[in-house]
Amino acid sequence: MPDKFIIPIGPQHPALKEPGHFEFTVDGEVVTGASVRLGYVHRGIEKATESRNWNQNLYLLERICGICSHTHAMAYCLGVEKLAGVVAPPRAQAIRTLVGELERIHSHLLWLGVAAHEAGFDTLFMYSWRDRETVMDVLEGLTGNRVNYSANVLGGVKVDINGQQSDSIRKGLDFLEERTRHYLEVVTTDTVFLQRTRGIGVTTNEQAERLGLVGPTARASSVVRDIRIDAPYAAYAEYPVSVVTEAAGDLEARFIVRIKELFESYRVIREILDKLPEGELQARVPRRIKAGETISRVEAPRGELFYFIKSNGTDTPDRIKVRTPTMCNMASVLALAVGHQLADMPMILVGVDPCFSCNDRSVVINGGGDCWTWEQLRQYGIDYYRRKP
């Protein structure tokens, strides 16, 4: 229909920090239709893993996501260890869990800032990112890196925690806990901000179940779904977390869930520091992994991260398949968009905490057709350029 007025958001747009393409059909300010195209940052990592050995892949897979890098490495390590029949020592598992929770803190604070910015509340953005530096510094002090910590190795971890580091983590957490309490107060009491979040983008419990949402997005619609509790991995069985849910399902609930999860993370990290088991940091993992296949699931800051790993008994994997939480949550953006105002779109989109470059897998457009051989493709190319004027 030619009389449709479509607002394109992306691939390059100030609201998006990564490329994705959304088309919102609007009637005045009200959105009447939405569509999405992803895949702009497809990097072929899954295929690349097949030509690297198990150790090299650790480096590569950690770079799938710049925000939740540790969870990717952890999911991969846990899967490969399962295949090899090796169990990492308890101290290593505890440190993995600890870094995972620190990463959750940094990711949730980052999201808080981005979401506030989308609502035009730049003050909250600036303050939450300033405070996020605390946890970045803690991670740097612990692992030597701010972003890709590379704390994992197959069979354990690279980094140990000494008393001094433990103290600096505690100090950072005390500061962050106080600030987080303040942010919780801001997002639940600031009248102007609540006008932009309360009752906006309501996802009912049924919708969340039907769309298969994961992570804090699902928990904000009172779906009790958290891999840390449903299928405890690493050291979550020894240091259990309690699930945070909200009933409202709107944007405000997503803010509350993520902020309350921060308190849970602070508590778990302190518990781990108190009761850190002594012992080895690494178990030996053979160079060749026994043939077989396995799945590995961890709770990334955005929701369930799923790894399928298949080995053919050599030193390189046969297949690694990654499903990131953004993929599961993206459907909710389109489902919620219709009927809302254009001004709410960035908030609804960011409400699921999208991470496009994690999310972009190989894309099949109009799939199901015949497979072209190399010769056919080549011929098509020649014909195409011959036809061109």
Added chain:
Amino acid sequence: MNAIAALLIFPGGLFVLFGGMAYEWADRKLVARLQNRLGPRWFQPLADTVKLLAKEEVIPSGVNSFLFLGLPVAALAGALTAALYVPLAGLAPSYSFPGDLIVTLYALSLLTLCTGLAGANTSDRFSLVGATRTLTQLFSYEAPFLLALLGPAMATGSWQINQINQYAAQHWLLVAQPVGFVVALIGLMGKLELPPFDAPEAETEIVAGALTEYSGRGLALFRLGKNAELMIGLTLVASFYFGGIANPLEFFGKTLGLLLGLSALQTLMARLRIDQTVGLWWRYGALLVLAQWLLLILAQGVMA
């Protein structure tokens, strides 16, 4: 000779342009410091302007190029015209006649109108939505803002800015008409599209709103116009409600004090949606000012 100087140097031309840039810097710096950022260096607005003026101006296809080039000029001209009638720098206005308050307010609105037209002129979808929002916002804050500035005029019994300024020097109208002051200050924020009233140029939704297609000279002129309007708007509100402006010291003290309040308000709030903006103005702003008017008229009737 004097007339030319008034138009080109003080208060019309150079003074307002450079003063406006200084006020823009002060505003940006204050907001940045309140947000725990460093903020721009003092010459940043000037550097931006010079850079933009030197850049190529891209005229997109599908626009009326006469309007595309002419609207920024008209917008800046409107703002500079308004400068002639207000007591800038605490000196008496260069021109003054009964009813110049109305002329000034309309000259100030020209900028918003030109922005809206500039957006509607291009075929960019962000610009069109931005233009719609700019004009919607104009209709929502304009009436309450006008009414809020007419309050002091009624108290004075004159619609001449100079006389109101002199009357206000004896009476702090902030105390007598607090509602009018609040509405005028917030109206000024709406006029300048400052947060939380920046829906017309909400970057996370519609990039740069009505001015998305502008680059180079056109954008520079619009920005200069907006800076001039910031300075003139602050002057008007300060002289009407803050006990008048009689000398340069009072001028800078009072307008900068007001700017501090303006910056604090900007940092405090999230962006309002355009429907929320309209609702706010017509449901509360306009009604409160009208209620104050009624009280004013009654009080004057009782005293007379």
